[in-house]
Amino acid sequence: MAKYRVVHYINQFFAGIGGEEKAGHRPEVREKIVGPGLALNAGFKGEAEIVATVVCGDSYFNENLEEAKKEILGMVKKYNPDLFVAGPAFNAGRYGVACGTIADAVQSELGIPSISGMYIENPGADMFKSKTYIISTRDSAAGMRDAVAKLVPLALKLVKKEPIGSPEEEGYLERGIRKNYFAEQRGSERAVDMLINKLKGEEFTTEYPMPNFDRVEPNSAIKVLNEATIALVTSGGIVPKGNPDHIEASSASKYGKYDIEGIEDLTEDTFETAHGGYDPVYANKDADRVLPVDVLRDLEKEGKIGKLHRYYYATVGNGTSVANAKSYAAEFSKELKQDGVDAVILTST
Amino acid sequence: MRLELGYVLINDVQFGEVTKIEKGVLFVNKSELINLIKEDEHLKSVDVEIARPGESVRITPVKDVIEPRVKLEGEGGIFPGVLSKVQTVGSGKTNVLKGCAVVTTGKIVGFQEGIIDMTGPGADYTPFSKLNNVVLVCEPIDGLKQHDHERAIRFAGLKATQYLAEAAIDIEADTVEVYETLPLLQGINAYPDLPKVAYVLMLQSQGLMHDTYVYGVDAKQIVPTVLYPTELMDGAIISGNCVSACDKNTTYHHLNNPVIHDLFKQHGKEINFVGVIITNENVYLADKERSSDWAAKIAEFMGLDGVIVSQEGFGNPDTDLIMNCKKIEAKGIKTVIITDEYAGRDGASQSLADADKAADAVVTGGNANEVIVLPPMDKVIGTLDYSDIIAGGFDGSLSKDGTITVEIQAITGATNEMGFNKMSVTGF
Numbered sequence: 001m002a003k004y005r006v007v008h009y010i011n012q013f014f015a016g017i018g019g020e021e022k023a024g025h026r027p028e029v030r031e032k033i034v035g036p037g038l039a040l041n042a043g044f045k046g047e048a049e050i051v052a053t054v055v056c057g058d059s060y061f062n063e064n065l066e067e068a069k070k071e072i073l074g075m076v077k078k079y080n081p082d083l084f085v086a087g088p089a090f091n092a093g094r095y096g097v098a099c100g101t102i103a104d105a106v107q108s109e110l111g112i113p114s115i116s117g118m119y120i121e122n123p124g125a126d127m128f129k130s131k132t133y134i135i136s137t138r139d140s141a142a143g144m145r146d147a148v149a150k151l152v153p154l155a156l157k158l159v160k161k162e163p164i165g166s167p168e169e170e171g172y173l174e175r176g177i178r179k180n181y182f183a184e185q186r187g188s189e190r191a192v193d194m195l196i197n198k199l200k201g202e203e204f205t206t207e208y209p210m211p212n213f214d215r216v217e218p219n220s221a222i223k224v225l226n227e228a229t230i231a232l233v234t235s236g237g238i239v240p241k242g243n244p245d246h247i248e249a250s251s252a253s254k255y256g257k258y259d260i261e262g263i264e265d266l267t268e269d270t271f272e273t274a275h276g277g278y279d280p281v282y283a284n285k286d287a288d289r290v291l292p293v294d295v296l297r298d299l300e301k302e303g304k305i306g307k308l309h310r311y312y313y314a315t316v317g318n319g320t321s322v323a324n325a326k327s328y329a330a331e332f333s334k335e336l337k338q339d340g341v342d343a344v345i346l347t348s349t
Numbered sequence: 350m351r352l353e354l355g356y357v358l359i360n361d362v363q364f365g366e367v368t369k370i371e372k373g374v375l376f377v378n379k380s381e382l383i384n385l386i387k388e389d390e391h392l393k394s395v396d397v398e399i400a401r402p403g404e405s406v407r408i409t410p411v412k413d414v415i416e417p418r419v420k421l422e423g424e425g426g427i428f429p430g431v432l433s434k435v436q437t438v439g440s441g442k443t444n445v446l447k448g449c450a451v452v453t454t455g456k457i458v459g460f461q462e463g464i465i466d467m468t469g470p471g472a473d474y475t476p477f478s479k480l481n482n483v484v485l486v487c488e489p490i491d492g493l494k495q496h497d498h499e500r501a502i503r504f505a506g507l508k509a510t511q512y513l514a515e516a517a518i519d520i521e522a523d524t525v526e527v528y529e530t531l532p533l534l535q536g537i538n539a540y541p542d543l544p545k546v547a548y549v550l551m552l553q554s555q556g557l558m559h560d561t562y563v564y565g566v567d568a569k570q571i572v573p574t575v576l577y578p579t580e581l582m583d584g585a586i587i588s589g590n591c592v593s594a595c596d597k598n599t600t601y602h603h604l605n606n607p608v609i610h611d612l613f614k615q616h617g618k619e620i621n622f623v624g625v626i627i628t629n630e631n632v633y634l635a636d637k638e639r640s641s642d643w644a645a646k647i648a649e650f651m652g653l654d655g656v657i658v659s660q661e662g663f664g665n666p667d668t669d670l671i672m673n674c675k676k677i678e679a680k681g682i683k684t685v686i687i688t689d690e691y692a693g694r695d696g697a698s699q700s701l702a703d704a705d706k707a708a709d710a711v712v713t714g715g716n717a718n719e720v721i722v723l724p725p726m727d728k729v730i731g732t733l734d735y736s737d738i739i740a741g742g743f744d745g746s747l748s749k750d751g752t753i754t755v756e757i758q759a760i761t762g763a764t765n766e767m768g769f770n771k772m773s774v775t776g777f
Binding site: 030044130164166167174175176177178180181182183184185186187188189190191192194195196198199204206207208209210211246248249250251253276277278280281317318319320321322323324349 | 443473495496544546555556557558559588590593607608610611612614615619620632654655656657659663665666683684685687688690691692693694695696697698699704705706708709710711712713714715716717718719737738739740741742743744756757758763766767768769770771773774775776777
């Protein structure tokens with residue numbers, strides 16, 4: 001059976017070119033095994049083989065990101081590998097960022113399975129662990145043996161498209177993908193055990209480590225309100241009667257854009273809510289309670305605002321993932337900007 | 350307060366001439382039960398069906414699941430302030446029909462909730478697939494307002510349960526369990542060396558189909574207070590909600606609260622379980638602040654060392670959960686919270702709508718967004734008409750052959766936040 005072809009990426013230091021003073025080294029490719037590649041290649045035990053090594057200085061890569069990425073992608077592509085390995089970078093920060101960037105690019109742009117290795121506190125780890133598999137390593141090259149022992153089996157699984165086990169089983173940094181499983185004990189029993197351990201000051205493992213919570217700073221205030229175009233956006237699910245876009249009652253997979261030109265007031269006959277997360281009776285009776293078109297028309301007439309934007313955007317916030325909500329807003333915010341909207345009133349429920 | 354629970358094991362339910370229990374079989378006089386439920390002028394039609402474990406039956410949309418219980422000795426009756434007089438319950442003797450339940454179904458508001466599959470992959474996710482279910486299918490009179498309709502169905506379920514439970518009045522229980530909680534100061538003195546622990550039970554109170562009742566009081570109207578754990582076993586708290594059925598506590602959950610049962614198991618051994626603090630999940634910020642302040646204040650007042658907090662629902666109540674956790678931890682009381690997750694269908698999104706570093710001990714009931722394919726069943730009790738619009742469903746959820754592709758969110762009790770199930774989540 002033919003051996004799997006591997007391209008290996010390392011920095012100037014691990015290639016033996018030099019330290020910080022040589023960090024501006026431009027990308028080059030060597031058709032041989034270099035530095036840490038020896039241990040890696042030995043680890044493959046003949047199942048795979050390093051056919052080329054790409055070497056690039058950390059400063060050059062990070063200061064010429066797009067260019068370096070393009071250059072290196074071209075080099076990798078030429079060798080048509082089955083697998084791309086970057087690093088391991090251990091605790092070297094810029095090297096870690098370079099490894100993560102290039103492994104992610106090779107994977108997403110060339111479709112070649114990629115893997116790297118880093119110490120958990122390497123800034124590159126946090127940036128790229130959700131995008132590419134990163135083996136958890138020690139903080140220095142002294143951990144090379146350990147790293148290879150974990151990296152090789154996972155790399156081969158990726159190449160063979162075999163199922164990947166949990167971070168504990170495979171030794172990679174958790175990628176933040178949540179998957180259900182049936183535990184041995186029911187949840188309440190796990191909670192009681194966890195509390196007893198916490199009370200005793202003994203170790204316990206939370207089942208959901210708290211994320212870094214995303215807080216949005218408000219924009220600066222509108223200076224001239226009576227000339228401003230104001231748009232309405234809601235996660236309260238207000239849609240034209242009949243829910244023409246079939247926005248889901250929960251876990252919305254889309255948002256709607258609706259024309260309210262000439263509409264002075266939302267009535268029971270014309271609008272309703274698609275939201276399944278609150279008592280819909282009052283919103284269905286008068287959708288202005290969630291999307292205040294009537295009040296904004298008044299303000300328009302009184303000259304307090306310039307005008308109400310012709311379209312409003314709506315989705316259902318109920319159970320909708322943060323990632324989806326973010327992507328909807330990113331999309332329609334562009335339209336709002338293009339349409340010259342100065343401010344948005346965002347209503348929830 | 351001391352309660353003796355007598356478990357009368359029910360292995361099967363059948364229709365019969367007389368409603369009675371014989372050798373583990375519950376016989377139900379169908380027409381008598383229907384006539385009783387139809388006394389409510391708000392209901393146009395009532396039917397009763399039976400669904401047993403392993404049968405190819407799908408029940409949907411499910412509103413509530415209730416376990417039949419009957420009071421033999423002690424003050425008050427089951428469901429005080431609702432079906433019985435508003436006397437304090439939780440002491441004496443109660444018989445439980447273990448292994449069966451009443452399930453209510455029927456169209457309620459715009460969005461219909463809850464699927465129970467009695468077999469197949471979906472059955473693994475709901476505890477109610479393991480019960481012999483007496484299912485009430487109730488249709489309202491024309492033009493009935495939604496709030497009245499919801500109440501009519503809620504009462505239909507409770508009344509049916511009471512009717513069935515009366516069959517167990519003279520039956521000797523197969524097993525008996527005793528639960529006792531002493532008044533606070535005596536309780537603390539009973540185990541002076543063990544850490545004092547209470548359970549903070551958060552009750553859904555966001556509005557129609559999102560309500561809970563405590564001794565008949567809408568939980569929106571309560572301020573946090575203390576209950577003896579056994580009060581819940583006699584139906585002090587009932588469910589009035591089922592939207593996003595995976596993490597709503599049915600009345601069955603309240604009667605069989607797993608946190609209470611598992612705290613009792615460690616009571617006198619590792620911990621001193623002193624009582625239950627109940628609080629709500631109102632939508633107004635002032636209510637959230639007040640209720641979480643009070644929950645923390647009561648925990649401090651009781652001199653607690655630790656608490657378990659269970660949430661009900663998600664999103665808006667995530668903020669109540671984190672407020673409770675943060676404020677109780679700030680009193681120096683060790684806290685464990687039970688929640689579930691909405692991490693997206695791919696599991697890659699942030700799971701909760703709020704977070705705080707004080708929440709360092711979390712138990713999760715599962716990612717409710719995970720998608721499951723429920724193959725068609727031979728029989729549907731209720732209707733599949735709403736499969737595309739239930740919470741967790743989407744356009745095209747229902748295939749022509751009756752297959753439903755939905756998030757597990759739509760399955761009754763799937764990610765329960767009292768920790769009723771074994772499901773959890775791990776990070777990949």
